[in-house]
Amino acid sequence: MAPGHWADFQYEIYLNGLTGAVPRLPADLTRLEAMVEQRLGPGPAGYVAGGAGDGSAIRANRAALERHRIVPRMLRDVAERDLTTELLGATLPAPLALAPVGILSILHPEAETAAARAAAARGVPYILSSASSTPLEAVAEAMGGAERWFQLYWGKDREVTRSFLDRARAAGYRVLVVTLDTPLLGWRPRDLDQAYLPFLRGVGTANYFSDPAFRAGLAKPVEEDPDAAVLHFVQLFGDPGKTWPDLAFLREHWEGPIVLKGVLHPDDARRAAEAGMDGVVVSNHGGRQVAGSLGAADALPAVAAAAGDRLTVLFDSGVRTGADVFRALALGARAVLLGRPYAYGLALDGQAGVDHVLRSLLAEFDLTLALSGHATPATVTAEDLAPAPPGTT
Ligand SMILES: Cc1cc2nc3c(=O)[nH]c(=O)nc-3n(C[C@H](O)[C@H](O)[C@H](O)COP(=O)(O)O)c2cc1C
Numbered sequence: 422m423a424p425g426h427w428a429d430f431q432y433e434i435y436l437n438g439l440t441g442a443v444p445r446l447p448a449d450l451t452r453l454e455a456m457v458e459q460r461l462g463p464g465p466a467g468y469v470a471g472g473a474g475d476g477s478a479i480r481a482n483r484a485a486l487e488r489h490r491i492v493p494r495m496l497r498d499v500a501e502r503d504l505t506t507e508l509l510g511a512t513l514p515a516p517l518a519l520a521p522v523g524i525l526s527i528l529h530p531e532a533e534t535a536a537a538r539a540a541a542a543r544g545v546p547y548i549l550s551s552a553s554s555t556p557l558e559a560v561a562e563a564m565g566g567a568e569r570w571f572q573l574y575w576g577k578d579r580e581v582t583r584s585f586l587d588r589a590r591a592a593g594y595r596v597l598v599v600t601l602d603t604p605l606l607g608w609r610p611r612d613l614d615q616a617y618l619p620f621l622r623g624v625g626t627a628n629y630f631s632d633p634a635f636r637a638g639l640a641k642p643v644e645e646d647p648d649a650a651v652l653h654f655v656q657l658f659g660d661p662g663k664t665w666p667d668l669a670f671l672r673e674h675w676e677g678p679i680v681l682k683g684v685l686h687p688d689d690a691r692r693a694a695e696a697g698m699d700g701v702v703v704s705n706h707g708g709r710q711v712a713g714s715l716g717a718a719d720a721l722p723a724v725a726a727a728a729g730d731r732l733t734v735l736f737d738s739g740v741r742t743g744a745d746v747f748r749a750l751a752l753g754a755r756a757v758l759l760g761r762p763y764a765y766g767l768a769l770d771g772q773a774g775v776d777h778v779l780r781s782l783l784a785e786f787d788l789t790l791a792l793s794g795h796a797t798p799a800t801v802t803a804e805d806l807a808p809a810p811p812g813t814t
């Protein structure tokens with residue numbers, strides 16, 4: 422993708438209109454959630470859309486972004502735009518990666534492989550979840566020559582962790598994203614009320630069940646006693662006993678960049694830098710873990726200030742539009758991770774659906790950038806935002 426051409430998707434859609442063809446998915450990505458609710462059963466749709474407790478953290482994520490209004494500037498030559506972004510030693514076509522979203526096979530049979538292919542085709546990094554429905558080696562192949570990022574659920578069994586890191590390295594993953602905010606699953610009423618937990622049926626366990634260290638911990642092979650294997654997975658999946666000094670183990674066993682996901686407090690960002698980490702993702706896990714927690718965008722400026730130039734700051738939780746990408750950059754992020762919207766695109770139209778979501782978001786971001794007076798993401802700052810008047814969000 423040539424720099425600055427993301428907005429061409431807009432013309433492509435208009436030109437299709439000459440033949441009467443309209444896109445299969447809407448240009449307004451906020452409509453996807455309702456479409457998925459209609460298309461899939463309440464179990465999978467609820468699992469993806471749902472959040473912790475009363476859903477207040479999901480609402481807080483949106484409110485924290487919408488509280489900031491963009492202040493467009495005029496006559497600043499935005500004819501040639503370049504969205505390329507240097508991130509953790511790589512050049513990305515835009516300040517965007519796809520967030521790790523586990524168990525995608527509840528949404529589409531091609532699951533992570535389809536999402537990885539869609540991202541790779543546009544040069545956007547896809548962060549593969551530990552809780553993938555497809556083994557990491559197979560997804561790496563689907564990524565082709567694109568950047569490979571692996572998200573680690575840092576569980577109780579050190580040998581399994583070590584084995585995951587070895588496998589990820591051998592499969593060409595370069596960046597390790599360590600998710601800190603899910604040592605336990607949050608209280609999620611939509612799943613509880615439907616007794617819907619796909620892991621109990623073995624969904625999302627592909628990396629574990631294919632892992633020699635995991636298999637060594639079982640009394641019988643997975644194939645002979647799958648229920649015992651699931652139980653073992655549930656027991657070792659998260660580790661609420663971990664503390665900051667434990668990061669030394671990961672630092673020792675991973676040579677590439679390490680990014681800690683789920684950081685919301687500036688002191689935690691400082692500790693990440695002290696532990697030799699390379700970046701943080703400011704995130705509240707899409708409001709799925711702590712009901713009542715602050716909107717992730719509310720945490721961004723202070724974490725970015727604490728990170729300074731010691732850490733690369735990424736952001737997710739609530740990104741739905743090109744304007745949201747702009748806001749996150751203005752608040753201090755270098756790039757954003759897109760979560761639920763691409764999972765909805767996958768659910769509705771497989772790889773093509775993810776492609777549609779990616780191109781729509783980046784076209785809208787490119788246009789937002791241009792129409793606000795910027796030719797590159799690097800010049801966007803907090804000066805481009807104004808607070809929404811009280812009572813309007
Ligand atoms: C269905 C679902 C599964 C997720 N699985 C993972 C996961 O396996 N690992 C992880 O670090 N985060 C996971 N997340 C969190 C996302 O990476 C990201 O933080 C979140 O989706 C951002 O919120 P948003 O989608 O509302 O923007 C998951 C989120 C959803 C919705």
Ligand SMILES: CC(C)CC(=O)C(=O)O
Nearest residue numbers: 523552603606625706709
């Ligand atoms: C716990 C996982 C396997 C997936 C996840 O992170 C989530 O559902 O939020």
